[in-house]
Amino acid sequence: MTRREALVWLGTMSGSLLLTSPVRALSRLRPVRAFIPRLRAVQISDIHHGYRGVGNPDPAASVDRALALVKRLRPDVLLVSGDLIEADRAARVRERRLHEVWERLTALGIPLLAVPGEQDALMDRGSLWKQVVGPLHFHEEVRGVHVIGLDNVSRGYLLGSPERRWLFNVLDGIPQDSPVLMMAHAPLAWFYPPWNWYTYDGPAAATLLKRFPHHLFIHGHVHQVLTDAVAGIGGLGARAVSFAYPLPDRQQPVPLRPLPMPDQNRNDGLGVRLIEFSERFRVTDHVLVEPVILGARTD
């Protein structure tokens, strides 16, 4: 073989390898199926309308930013997981706050499904909530997804046997292959009882979801993205729109207090959640802070 022939052979072999490798690689790829959601929902939580404190020096601005983000996300339904207001001893103050925040949410023009937080309902066992918002617990079908709202706050951090019986009957009537999205304010798991981050009879409720392969349980109350589990059912805690909480330290218990919000980083730790369903649930947590672009000029 001459040098020329060798070079041609080498070039041919190299070319063949180069051409066939990507073809072989591509042939191993599975086709990507587009995720076209049947349902787009946004979860917004813990607005605490009326709050004043170190956790947020300008909570109204945070609510404005959150609602602007909700509008941009264009959900089919807005899920509100409780603590719409910051409670007060005076019933008239609670009433004014709940009316104000509910009118603000209603004005978005997006269908609303809401569960109470303890700030909304504990003082009067949910009486004001029922007048202004609606039932304390509910079941609605939205684009084929069964949305169930639980009240685990109005009589304390518990459901009670009447509500558990109601839940059993609701779930019993839902076909097993249907998607079920369950929402409550407090976690169903006994995540951290010293901070009331639990539902006393939550495990009994959670276990009812087991027969549904497509289920999602979301909650508020913890003011951060947090995963928990009880009876084999996972739960997803959400960021608040008002202020953030720390994670509990089980080795060194401390009182629960909002994390102070620094002036230079407003809305840090706050956010809303996008939930989509198309054969499976997909969750995307959005934050309210301005994105920081590394290397951006500041002058």
Next chain:
Amino acid sequence: MAMKGQLLKFGLLPVVLAVGVAVAISRGLPAAHSAPGDGSIPQGARLYQLACMSCHGPDGNGRGLAPVPGMAAPALDRLDLNVWTEARLAAVIRSGSPPMPAFGAVLPGDAIHNLALYVRSLQTAPKRAR
């Protein structure tokens, strides 16, 4: 006849004695299962940690979370036990008083009884004289 009487006297005597001793022992020893109404302070303590401590504080010291801003749950270690009888405590635990939950929705009667016993056991102040 006298022998028969002797036999009766000495035959029954051990039986009577055995029964008597058994009765005496049973009154002195705790029953294998608590009789209704006995209650358990340790059980109450465990329930307290789960359901009450968050608001009423460790050992009922009142240093817990305020469930609603400005409405701290009261301390439970300075109660007048003549006023806060077991029955009264159990009634409050069962029915609640907003913002205190109504634990009767999830706790059976004996659990509430145990909680009431435990709360009464927390008292650190001298009891008031009647």
